[in-house]
Amino acid sequence: MDPRMCRQISSSESLPDAENVEVEESNIIMPQESDDNFLLDGSPEPHSVTWLDDDQIDDLDINLDQNNLFFHRVDSADIIYRNKKKKCKMVGKYVMGDVLGEGSYGKVKEMLDSESLCRRAVKILKKRKLRRIPNGEQNVQKEIQLLRILRHKNVIELVDVMYNDEKQKMYLVMEFCVGVLQDMLESSPGKKFPQRQAHDYFTQLLDGLEYLHGQGVVHKDIKPGNLLLTLNQTLKITDFGVAEALDMFSPEDTCYTGQGSPAFQPPEIANGAETFSGTKVDIWSSGVTLYNMTTGRYPFEGDNVFRLLEAIGRAEPAPPPRCLGPALHSLLTHMLSRDPDLRPDVHQIRRHAWIQATPALEAGERLVNPRSRRSDEHHNSTVIPYLVERHYASAQEYFTERDLRHELGDNGSRTMSTAELSDGESTQCKRRWHSSCGRLPSCRLT
């Protein structure tokens, strides 16, 4: 059970706009902060409750499935709502923002580097949680080791790694991206991209894969869910949890384990082969990704994982629809060859006719915009409100939001986002940020 379920079972009636409210009276369980903070009541006394933030909740190590929590129910008439305040938190030099997403290993939050003013994303991993995931700790260590040495514009950059021994947490600071290809596909008509757009993403994926394979690294989990996009539409391959560095002294690219997502696995893995070519696994998964991006479907379907793997292991893939045109049809068929030896490598794919000639945007087709999970089409920074909360009271004497907007020549209709600022504006904000920081007590290190 998700701890956030506490919200739903805490009051006797549904709460108005619970995201943005805070309770004044201390006799009710309510969210105190954004979507990852809430109030937990462990007491039978109506007036003694504890406000907990996200970190404190994390530290509790409560197994909610064991029913060891007591929820104190109160009448909704007893609740007084007022606008919540966002609490600014810092981890090292980074100012924390809101949650961007959550994977099986932990939450990913936005953050801002207070020195460079670069937007970042941080994956927050808890040792306790990692221990519960098969190979969890090894996979993370492997991912860190690999990402530390990889540098390519189409591979996610690991910018920083921080540890908090007391809280047993690890912070993986990465480049900030605005969306996941998977989310964009799910929100687009027919759950697919126009060929023009798929071509752009796929050629970037090839660039990234060519680099990885050249470095002797196989990803083994290529899929739209592991392809992120930056604000300027640069594709980034991410999630190296099951990736593998090949033996540098071996001429082969032999791998022994495949732990990727079932729908993207090749027949040799579905059939339980003990050894297989790592690079050809990436070619197959990239083929399934291209198939999915251009048709909205998968070459193999199954009601459950067992049936799906059985189909992949035994059957021919569903032929790509003829309407895709002969070039894309032949590329997909080639990449999805059941025999790994018949699959092309990245260099051969580059020379293929569909890659060589960029498809035109057909009449009526529209490019799909990157889409964040927050449904904010301008991709504004979620860190700004925390900064305002942290610095407004004391920093007001130096600048007000209106002054700043005035100085930036803004008419007030634009929401500030560091990514939107020009170099000059950014320097101006940076100067102000440092001058106000210097006057304020240092922020708490979480």
Ligand SMILES: Nc1ncnc2c1ncn2[C@@H]1O[C@H](COP(=O)(O)OP(=O)(O)OP(=O)(O)O)[C@@H](O)[C@H]1O
């Ligand atoms: N660098 C990033 N910039 C912006 N958002 C990100 C970034 N990395 C991850 N996210 C967001 O966080 C979510 C979780 O990412 P994460 O890599 O932890 O898990 P996942 O790959 O989605 O799932 P799993 O780890 O279970 O395979 C992503 O789906 C995405 O929405």
